[in-house]
Amino acid sequence: MVETIKAKIFRYDPDVDKEPSFKTYEIPYAEGMVVLDALHHVHDKIDGTLAYRWACRAGQCGSCAVIINGKPRIACRTAVEKGKGITLRPLLQFPVVKDLVVDLERGERRIQRMNPYVKRTKKASRPEIVHADEIVPIKEVRECIECWACISACPAVIEAWQEFSGPMFHAKLARLQFDKRNEEDRVREAFIEGIYKCTTCRACVEVCPKEINIPEKAIEKMRAVVAKTGLGPLPGHEEFTSRALKFGRTVDKIGTSLLEMVKTGYAARVKNPKDTVGYFPGCLTDYRLQETGKAIIEILTRNNIEVVIPSEFTCCGSPLLRVGLVEQAKEKLVPKNVRILEELGVKTVVTGCPGCAMTIRNNYPELIERRLGFETMHVAQYLSRNTDLNVKDMKTINVKATLHNPCHLNRGLEAPLDLQNLMTKIPGVNYVEMEEPDRCCGAGGGVRAGERDFSMMIARRKGEFIINSGAKACVTQCPFCYIQIRDILKELGYEQIQVYDLAELMLKSYQG
Ligand code: SF4
Ligand code: SF4
Numbered sequence: 001m002v003e004t005i006k007a008k009i010f011r012y013d014p015d016v017d018k019e020p021s022f023k024t025y026e027i028p029y030a031e032g033m034v035v036l037d038a039l040h041h042v043h044d045k046i047d048g049t050l051a052y053r054w055a056c057r058a059g060q061c062g063s064c065a066v067i068i069n070g071k072p073r074i075a076c077r078t079a080v081e082k083g084k085g086i087t088l089r090p091l092l093q094f095p096v097v098k099d100l101v102v103d104l105e106r107g108e109r110r111i112q113r114m115n116p117y118v119k120r121t122k123k124a125s126r127p128e129i130v131h132a133d134e135i136v137p138i139k140e141v142r143e144c145i146e147c148w149a150c151i152s153a154c155p156a157v158i159e160a161w162q163e164f165s166g167p168m169f170h171a172k173l174a175r176l177q178f179d180k181r182n183e184e185d186r187v188r189e190a191f192i193e194g195i196y197k198c199t200t201c202r203a204c205v206e207v208c209p210k211e212i213n214i215p216e217k218a219i220e221k222m223r224a225v226v227a228k229t230g231l232g233p234l235p236g237h238e239e240f241t242s243r244a245l246k247f248g249r250t251v252d253k254i255g256t257s258l259l260e261m262v263k264t265g266y267a268a269r270v271k272n273p274k275d276t277v278g279y280f281p282g283c284l285t286d287y288r289l290q291e292t293g294k295a296i297i298e299i300l301t302r303n304n305i306e307v308v309i310p311s312e313f314t315c316c317g318s319p320l321l322r323v324g325l326v327e328q329a330k331e332k333l334v335p336k337n338v339r340i341l342e343e344l345g346v347k348t349v350v351t352g353c354p355g356c357a358m359t360i361r362n363n364y365p366e367l368i369e370r371r372l373g374f375e376t377m378h379v380a381q382y383l384s385r386n387t388d389l390n391v392k393d394m395k396t397i398n399v400k401a402t403l404h405n406p407c408h409l410n411r412g413l414e415a416p417l418d419l420q421n422l423m424t425k426i427p428g429v430n431y432v433e434m435e436e437p438d439r440c441c442g443a444g445g446g447v448r449a450g451e452r453d454f455s456m457m458i459a460r461r462k463g464e465f466i467i468n469s470g471a472k473a474c475v476t477q478c479p480f481c482y483i484q485i486r487d488i489l490k491e492l493g494y495e496q497i498q499v500y501d502l503a504e505l506m507l508k509s510y511q512g
């Protein structure tokens with residue numbers, strides 16, 4: 001018997017249909033088939049009126065992007081998985097012409113407005129040689145094939161495209177700014193096009209067929225230039241960046257700091273440990289979310305892991321790096337932490353903050369121009385990979401909980417982490433999935449501090465997903481997401497939904 005898959009496809013002809021609908025087609029499955037093959041089958045064998053775009057079939061023209069199972073992707077390079085159905089709908093942000101074909105004029109006009117070519121006052125007198133090393137800074141961003149997938153994936157664009165032109169546009173601006181031949185200044189344009197509205201969530205990276213790291217290679221590089229011109233960072237960034245540089249923490253202390261609690265005898269040693277790790281608390285956990293920090297230390301020790309806690313540390317530098325203050329972070333913060341963490345003499349440093357983990361792991365080696373003497377992991381990564389979680393000492397806690405997957409944990413570290421698997425090991429957790437658990441909450445990239453209203457606009461959608469899930473608790477594992485979600489639930493009148501860091505929920509179960 002021929003194996004088949006089901007393709008549920010968005011159908012809409014605005015000239016004829018009152019409203020869009022989905023039709024399901026049964027398609028023969030073949031090893032190695034891609035979504036475009038499925039569309040061709042429907043069009044050629046079942047219904048010739050189906051409208052969709054394609055040209056090169058080779059991942060080069062960018063014309064075949066559609067939303068495939070909730071994520072924008074190019075159809076000619078997205079595999080159909082055996083035994084699994086596909087749901088296809090048109091890209092967001094554009095009016096539908098018919099079925100999966102959208103009218104891109106709105107975006108194309110925006111590109112034209114930005115003069116998307118190398119601009120110079122004088123013509124070159126002779127053919128110029130562009131040396132290979134001059135291409136390096138723009139090599140990755142030049143790869144864009146204008147498929148528009150990132151524009152459909154970006155949470156900031158989804159909320160207000162008029163305020164933030166989006167990843168593809170900022171990649172173009174960076175390509176021109178860092179091209180040595182270009183004379184037109186693109187910095188002011190990047191600023192006006194909302195460069196500080198990117199949350200660095202990496203949703204664009206996840207869907208890009210060319211794997212262009214736009215937040216790192218375009219947004220943050222451009223923010224560093226914006227900061228040098230004095231246009232940025234924004235007034236809202238000033239408080240936490242100057243506090244970090246002066247006092248080593250981005251926030252002021254509420255209550256006793258975690259390090260002070262540790263110094264007063266908090267137990268972090270275990271008999272015959274199966275491993276020893278260093279712990280980097282980060283600003284928020286040390287000064288605001290001390291209970292989360294205590295929970296992290298305790299769940300590690302309950303898993304027979306010895307935890308070495310530094311007697312001091314400084315802000316990891318992420319808040320400065322994300323808004324363009326690279327030199328300040330490099331000089332004032334990073335070397336101190338490198339010294340402190342290397343002096344711990346451990347192989348692994350864990351942290352409960354995905355932003356700290358990403359910064360120490362991804363940015364530090366480049367900033368200090370050498371490898372670190374330890375590996376950096378988020379505590380959830382560490383627990384999932386290095387130990388068999390001690391579930392025998394956990395007691396049933398009976399909670400109906402949903403999960404918000406933090407962007408910098410899910411997409412910022414080397415591989416997505418199955419946080420749901422870790423959470424559902426806790427006995428009595430009744431997991432309910434919210435719509436798009438990995439959609440950004442709007443807190444990252446300095447957006448919460450610098451563009452608070454915009455940040456809360458993104459958060460509102462997340463809050464609605466949480467509320468609509470019917471959960472009594474929302475679990476996450478990032479101090480920024482934790483505070484953002486707590487604030488938005490309060491604003492929406494749902495503060496009875498309890499927000500937990502996963503470590504706190506685990507500890508609750510250990511304590512019974
Ligand atoms: S990192 Fe996130 S917010 Fe920034 S451009 Fe990409 S998708 Fe948009
Ligand atoms: S950056 Fe990537 S996802 Fe965005 S338009 Fe270009 S190729 Fe497509």
Ligand code: FES
Nearest residue numbers: 057061062064076
């Ligand atoms: S058909 Fe050209 S990128 Fe898919």
